[in-house]
Amino acid sequence: MQDLVNIFVKSIFIDNMIFAYFLGMCSYLAVSKTVKTSAGLGIAVIFVLAITVPVDYLINKYLLSAGALTWISPQFADVDLTFLSFIMFIAIIASMVQLVEMVIEKFSSSLYNSLGIFLPLIAVNCAILGGSLFMQEREYESLAQATSFGLGSGVGWLLAIVGIAAIREKIRYSNVPAPLRGLGITFIITGLMGIAFMMFMGIKL
Amino acid sequence: MSTEKVKREPLFSTKYRKLLTIPIGKNNPITVQVLGVCSALAVTVKLEPAFVMALSVVVVLTIANVLISLLRNGIPPRIRIIVQLVVIAALVILVDQVLKAFAYDVSKQLSVFVGLIITNCIIMGRLEAFAMANKPWDSFLDGLGNAAGYGVILIIVAFFRELLGSGTIWGIQVIPQGFYDFGYKDNGLMILPPMALIVVGVIIWVQRSRNKELIEEN
Numbered sequence: 001m002q003d004l005v006n007i008f009v010k011s012i013f014i015d016n017m018i019f020a021y022f023l024g025m026c027s028y029l030a031v032s033k034t035v036k037t038s039a040g041l042g043i044a045v046i047f048v049l050a051i052t053v054p055v056d057y058l059i060n061k062y063l064l065s066a067g068a069l070t071w072i073s074p075q076f077a078d079v080d081l082t083f084l085s086f087i088m089f090i091a092i093i094a095s096m097v098q099l100v101e102m103v104i105e106k107f108s109s110s111l112y113n114s115l116g117i118f119l120p121l122i123a124v125n126c127a128i129l130g131g132s133l134f135m136q137e138r139e140y141e142s143l144a145q146a147t148s149f150g151l152g153s154g155v156g157w158l159l160a161i162v163g164i165a166a167i168r169e170k171i172r173y174s175n176v177p178a179p180l181r182g183l184g185i186t187f188i189i190t191g192l193m194g195i196a197f198m199m200f201m202g203i204k205l
Numbered sequence: 206m207s208t209e210k211v212k213r214e215p216l217f218s219t220k221y222r223k224l225l226t227i228p229i230g231k232n233n234p235i236t237v238q239v240l241g242v243c244s245a246l247a248v249t250v251k252l253e254p255a256f257v258m259a260l261s262v263v264v265v266l267t268i269a270n271v272l273i274s275l276l277r278n279g280i281p282p283r284i285r286i287i288v289q290l291v292v293i294a295a296l297v298i299l300v301d302q303v304l305k306a307f308a309y310d311v312s313k314q315l316s317v318f319v320g321l322i323i324t325n326c327i328i329m330g331r332l333e334a335f336a337m338a339n340k341p342w343d344s345f346l347d348g349l350g351n352a353a354g355y356g357v358i359l360i361i362v363a364f365f366r367e368l369l370g371s372g373t374i375w376g377i378q379v380i381p382q383g384f385y386d387f388g389y390k391d392n393g394l395m396i397l398p399p400m401a402l403i404v405v406g407v408i409i410w411v412q413r414s415r416n417k418e419l420i421e422e423n
Contacts, residue, residue: 019399085320086301124329179414179419186406
């Protein structure tokens with residue numbers, strides 16, 4: 001249990017998707033103009049990451065990694081399909097996003113109205129594929145660990161985008177040098193937020 | 206197809222040269238179009254991985270652009286995103302395997318970021334916006350130009366981060382030992398991730414103050 005909490009906290013604050021790895025920067029920069037829409041996108045990211053990371057974990061464990069196919073027949077023990085992981089992961093992500101969109105549309109139209117427009121955007125969000133690839137690289141031991149990593153990364157992403165959106169709403173009223181307006185100042189603020197987040201480094205539960 | 210065109214228009218006419226040069230400067234994918242920032246920053250601590258990353262993107266984007274442009278009349282519009290993703294993913298797998306075989310150390314340093322070329326918005330963006338509507342040679346130049354624009358920013362950022370952060374360029378020490386004896390210290394902050402963002406911010410600042418028409422409203 002403790003290791004789950006540890007992974008969760010670590011992926012929110014220390015290995016934050018945006019401040020430590022710059023994943024999902026495209027939508028982060030494009031959608032962070034108001035707090036409301038950025039919160040919507042953030043929630044959609046949490047949602048998709050919490051689903052795709054565990055699914056990709058299972059795919060990786062039972063289909064792709066070296067010797068994973070032994071559950072079919074022992075003679076597959078030396079088959080290693082890891083080189084297929086990029087194409088598998090992106091296919092899973094694209095289809096999961098589609099599936100999630102359809103399920104939400106069917107069961108909760110209010111949720112669909114608030115998240116719907118963001119879901120197609122998310123299929124090509126680097127944070128989602130990045131989540132699966134980090135999961136593969138770090139070799140989490142159980143499904144629970146992978147899920148907790150996915151959830152934590154999503155929450156970290158939400159924190160970052162809501163934070164920058166709030167700052168951008170306020171900075172509209174300040175006198176930023178003309179060439180820095182818009183994109184430039186957003187980059188620099190994100191950098192400063194990243195430095196602030198570095199104080200969490202070394203936290204261990 | 207291209208031989209016909211060669212007769213009508215020389216391969217490096219002004220129009221073609223523009224396709225190549227505009228994305229490097231005035232319409233740079235990173236600093237102006239804000240595409241592909243995701244994978245750009247994390248690999249810029251040292252010059253070598255940044256260069257390899259830039260080269261990989263050049264290869265993937267140019268080939269993908271040409272391929273999609275050749276296929277553009279055969280792709281049904283409804284499934285074009287999937288076709289594009291498959292082409293990109295296949296190319297990225299190739300690049301990844303080549304890197305693992307010939308440059309294992311760099312490939313380890315780049316870790317997941319080679320895979321993330323798949324979701325690099327520059328590639329999807331160029332395929333969707335340019336290759337789907339243009340001839341192969343135009344698409345080739347457009348892909349090369351945009352990937353080069355991406356690479357240039359990557360290399361500039363990596364140059365400053367390596368120079369100020371570790372006092373080396375491409376692993377070779379350039380700050381004389383005498384400076385260190387005198388009390389000069391490498392700026393450890395430059396190695397940390399947030400500084401990449403600030404360096405890009407400064408590059409945007411410099412570019413926009415020289416190019417007034419790029420300045421944004423608010």
